[in-house]
Amino acid sequence: MKKVKSIFQQIMFSAISLFIFSSCLDEAHPGTYYTFEDYTIASFLEENGKYDMSHFIEIMKKAKIWGELATYGNYTCFAPTNEAVEIYLREKGYPSVSAIPDNVCDTIAMTHLLNSPYFTTDLVEGAFPSPNRLDRYLSFSCGTGPDSTIRYYVNKDSWLQRMNDTVQNGVVHVVDRVIEPSTLMLPQLLAGDSTISLFYQALVLTHLNDSLERYKDETYPTPGGDSCTIGVYYHTGNEWEYAIFPETRYFKYSAFVEPDSVYHRHGIYTIEDLIEFAKEVYHESYPADGTQYDDDFTHRRNPLNRFVSYHLLEFYGQYDAWNVTNPGIVQNFDRANWDIEDFFETMLPHSFMRFCTPQIASPNGIYINRKGDPKNPPQDALHRGVRIYSPSEMPNVQQDALNGIYHYVDEILVYSYDVRNTVLNTRIRYDCTTMSPDFVNSGGRNRYGGPSENQCTGMLDGYTKWWRFSPETLVSVRSRHTWFASYQGDEVILQGIYDATVKLPPVPFDGTYDVRIGYPPMNSRGIIQAYFGPSPDNMEPTDIPVDLRIGGSNPKIGWFSDADHTQEEIRLLEKGMRNRGYMKGPACYSWAGNNFRGATGTLRKIITTQYMSAESDYYLRVRQLMDNNMAEMVYDYLELVPKTVWGSDEGENIY
Numbered sequence: 001m002k003k004v005k006s007i008f009q010q011i012m013f014s015a016i017s018l019f020i021f022s023s024c025l026d027e028a029h030p031g032t033y034y035t036f037e038d039y040t041i042a043s044f045l046e047e048n049g050k051y052d053m054s055h056f057i058e059i060m061k062k063a064k065i066w067g068e069l070a071t072y073g074n075y076t077c078f079a080p081t082n083e084a085v086e087i088y089l090r091e092k093g094y095p096s097v098s099a100i101p102d103n104v105c106d107t108i109a110m111t112h113l114l115n116s117p118y119f120t121t122d123l124v125e126g127a128f129p130s131p132n133r134l135d136r137y138l139s140f141s142c143g144t145g146p147d148s149t150i151r152y153y154v155n156k157d158s159w160l161q162r163m164n165d166t167v168q169n170g171v172v173h174v175v176d177r178v179i180e181p182s183t184l185m186l187p188q189l190l191a192g193d194s195t196i197s198l199f200y201q202a203l204v205l206t207h208l209n210d211s212l213e214r215y216k217d218e219t220y221p222t223p224g225g226d227s228c229t230i231g232v233y234y235h236t237g238n239e240w241e242y243a244i245f246p247e248t249r250y251f252k253y254s255a256f257v258e259p260d261s262v263y264h265r266h267g268i269y270t271i272e273d274l275i276e277f278a279k280e281v282y283h284e285s286y287p288a289d290g291t292q293y294d295d296d297f298t299h300r301r302n303p304l305n306r307f308v309s310y311h312l313l314e315f316y317g318q319y320d321a322w323n324v325t326n327p328g329i330v331q332n333f334d335r336a337n338w339d340i341e342d343f344f345e346t347m348l349p350h351s352f353m354r355f356c357t358p359q360i361a362s363p364n365g366i367y368i369n370r371k372g373d374p375k376n377p378p379q380d381a382l383h384r385g386v387r388i389y390s391p392s393e394m395p396n397v398q399q400d401a402l403n404g405i406y407h408y409v410d411e412i413l414v415y416s417y418d419v420r421n422t423v424l425n426t427r428i429r430y431d432c433t434t435m436s437p438d439f440v441n442s443g444g445r446n447r448y449g450g451p452s453e454n455q456c457t458g459m460l461d462g463y464t465k466w467w468r469f470s471p472e473t474l475v476s477v478r479s480r481h482t483w484f485a486s487y488q489g490d491e492v493i494l495q496g497i498y499d500a501t502v503k504l505p506p507v508p509f510d511g512t513y514d515v516r517i518g519y520p521p522m523n524s525r526g527i528i529q530a531y532f533g534p535s536p537d538n539m540e541p542t543d544i545p546v547d548l549r550i551g552g553s554n555p556k557i558g559w560f561s562d563a564d565h566t567q568e569e570i571r572l573l574e575k576g577m578r579n580r581g582y583m584k585g586p587a588c589y590s591w592a593g594n595n596f597r598g599a600t601g602t603l604r605k606i607i608t609t610q611y612m613s614a615e616s617d618y619y620l621r622v623r624q625l626m627d628n629n630m631a632e633m634v635y636d637y638l639e640l641v642p643k644t645v646w647g648s649d650e651g652e653n654i655y
Contacts, residue, residue, distance in 0.1 A: 035166040041077045042070035044167050051162065051174050055085035056112075058097045063109035075170035076114040076128070078138075078154060080178045081161070088178040110134045111179050117171040119164045120152055124327075125390050126320025129448055135248065136181050137318060139400060141391035155179055156395060186212045186253055186404035193397065195259045196408075199311070201271045206297045206305045208312065211347065214251035215403040220463055222247070243458035243476040252316030252441045253404035256368065256388065256413055266412060277412075278307035285417045300349060310415045312347040314437040314465070316404060319390050321446050322355040323366055328482040329489045335359050338588040338655045339372060343430050343505065350506040350615055351415045354424060356385075365390070368413060371423045383423045386411040420614070424508040427645050427652065429518075429586075432492040432635040433477055435502060438464045444477030445490065455479065456493065468536065469500035472629070485520040485591050485601055492635040494622070498526070501536045501621040507612045507640055514646055515607045515620065516639040518585065521551040522601075526631030531621040532608045539621055542608040543581065548633055552600030557582050559600050571651070581606045588655040597654055604639065612640075 036044055045053045056079055060066045069077065080088075085097065094100050100108075110133030118128055120140075127137040138154050145151045145159075152160045154175060162174035182189060187209040190200050203209045268274050279294060282303035293302040300309070323340045324330060333340050339356040346353055353368050358381075370385030389408035391399065399405050433445035436459075440446070444457030456476040461469050469475055474496050480489040494500050507513055515532065519525075525548030533539030552559030558577040562570055577583060583604040585596030596602040612618060624631055646652045 034164075037168070039167045040070050040169050041075060041167055041172055042066060044165065044172055045069070045077075045079055048174075051079075052082045053079050053174075055082045055097050056080050059085070059100065059105045060109050062097075062100070062102055062105040065109045065113065069169070071169065073169040074115070074117050076116065076118045077170060077172050078112040078158070078175050078179060079172055080112070080158075080175050084158075084175060084177050088180075107134065108178060111136070111181060114138075119171060120160070120173075121164075124320050124325040125392060126325065127318035129446060131443060134181075135250070136402075137316075137400070138179065138181070139318060139391055141395070143392060143395055155181060155400065156391065156398070182398050182401050184401050185215070186255065186401040186406065189398065189401040189404075190255065190257070190406060195261070196257050198260050198263050198268065198271060198274055199257045199308075202274055202304055202308050205271065206302070206308050208305065208308050208347075212253050212255075212312070212404065217249040217251065217463065220249040221460070241456055241476075241478070243456045243474065245458040245460065246442045249438065249463050250316075250441050251314070251403060252437075254313045254315055254317045255404065255406040256311050256313075256386075256409050257406050258412055259408055262410065262412060274307075275304050278303040281414045281416050282306045285415060285420060306348055307414065309348040310346050310351055311413055313344055313353075314347060315344055315434075315440045317440065318400075318405060319366070319388065319407065321440075322388070323357045324488050325357075326448055326480065329480060332482070332489070332590050334588050334590075334655070339370070341429070342434055343428055344434055345505055346415075348415060350617075352424075352428075352506055352508075354426075354428075363387075368409065369419050369423050371426070383418070384411075385423070386413050420508040425642060425644055428505070428507070428640040429487075430505055430638045430640075431488050431490070432637055433488075433490050435492070435505065435635075435638065436464050436466050439477050439492065442477070444479070447477075447479040448481075466503040467500065469494070469498065472496045473498040473500050475500065483592055485594070485599070486634065487518060487586075487589055487596070487637045489591070493632055494624075494635065495632040496624070496629045497627075498622070498624045498631075498633060501539075501619055503536075504618045504620055505638070505640065507614055507642070509642075510613050511611070512609060512643040513612045514609050514639065514641040514643075516583070516604050516641065517607060517635065518602070518604045518637040518639065519548060519634045520601050520636065521548055521603060523549050524630070524632055525549045526624040526626050526628065526633055528622045528624055528633060530607045531619075531623070532610060533619055534616060536619045536621070539619060545625055546581075546605055546607075552582075552584070552603060556580065557603065559584065559603075562598065578606065584654075586655055 039047070045057055057066070060069065069075070089096065113133050114128060114130055115133070116130045123140050125141055127139050131137050139156060141153050141156055143151050143153060152163065154160065158175040158177040158179045160173050161176050165172045187203070190196065190203065263269070263274065266277070268277055283291070286301070289301050293299045296302055297304050299305060323342055330340065336359060339358050341354060341356040343352050343354055345351070356367050356370050358367065358370065358372065365387045367385040367387050369383065370381055371383040372381050387410045389410065394408055399407065433439045438459060442457050447457065456478045459475040459477065464475065467475070473494055476493050478491040478493055482489055484491070504515070527545050527547050529545045530542045531539035532542050550556060558573070558580050560573045565573060574583070583606065585599060585602030585604060587595060587597040589596050607620065622633060624633070641652070
């Protein structure tokens, strides 16, 4: 008889691995947690006594994937019971499994298989960190069963009847329904939701629905071909890593949408009402345009067009993708004093959103354009912002389209004068992995790697939006690790005799801004010359070259320890660092117990201070000057900081 042990005899789970969904507060985390030491996924499915899964086995054999499940690997397999498959057969009109076409069996098989193992304790509400074999992300949410116990669901419809069974080559979860991701494009999915009819009318009236129809880039070169390699080994820091180029380039989108009930609270019941509301907001936000575009809904300066396009992003993001949610990364933030935050550009030209997970004592959830009160940070907000509904709060809604996703929000989302000039009058800190839709849509940004999994996502010039780089430049997105001296545990890496230009994110209002980069200095870095300008072909050098190899202990930097000085001395020493063009790392983040502000190996470089217009594009170029094709630059984070922040009487906070 094969040996079965409780996994609790082998593993003591960390408290941070246990998560609680906002809709399932204070409930115990259910699970099976058994290890089947001598089983593979294949033998587990064949010999599991409680659930008959012979139909699913037949499907996997028809798809010619069965052999993989009996060999070495690391998979997550969602295994529908026979009852689940029989429900599917009845719904699709197939008399038996043998009648299912081979191509449909292929789709079913690849839908139910992930190339990485995931326990429910690895997850937060949102999506599985890696896509399935069809390059689709499966959602993960919770609800309650008839007996009021917690239930966990994949794609909202498939209940995990049995979870977390460990076998030699991965993890098995038994589900009660065949998983069927939507095959609709995002506009068609939105059209089918009667609760968002007003927003959908506005989407069609502005023709912005046409902007959400793309899916695959048919011009993208095949990995292994003449213009793209499957992967490249490169040296970073003290170790070798492997950059793998995606096989497909996807266009994907996210929409944040108000249900009609939200509009009704504000007296908006018809599309005409919404048009008038948009005029009120955007005439004030863009006074120079006056009323000249009011009648042309397809014009990008039309108020309704601006209203709708601010709800749309060229980034795909499940609920948990807009802020860091992985417990190992979250614990590195100073949650008592600072929100977890991220910034993303929207499809409204020259606009962006701030996403934040408020501090510990604040309301649960992820908010858009919330501004906390620095004088009473845990509780109060100067501007509440808009809260995103979690998947568990949308249990009967299919959110995920073939080329995107949508989320409900609980207030009207606008890029108003107040949002631009008050809420976003702040230090704007972009994690560099958010500075191209391709960093996100390729899976590079939200990918997590373990200590032995030194794998990154390679990017191609011409297929990385907002970036361009020379043939000698290797650009890759380094997956998140808890032990990196990098903000949020990830990085964009440039390597070689690199020469890369990026379109900077927009600024919310006209004014003077610091343009800063955050980076960990190391001997493996290069020496760069930076350039700034309004066009990638019209740029000027910003200053003398910057040596990315030298850390804070070098006298050229002027780093100092806070513990050795009074507050007045700290203020003067920070001014001295700034005069040299440097700043200490932000105090909001730590790695391996080392706070960024207290470490000589995490710095900010003020690249330039420039007047910037909210309606203009700006570009930053970095060129590596050393004759060293192994040199690298870590683009960790970018800061755009208005003088109203760093030049104020109070001064810029340390976070």
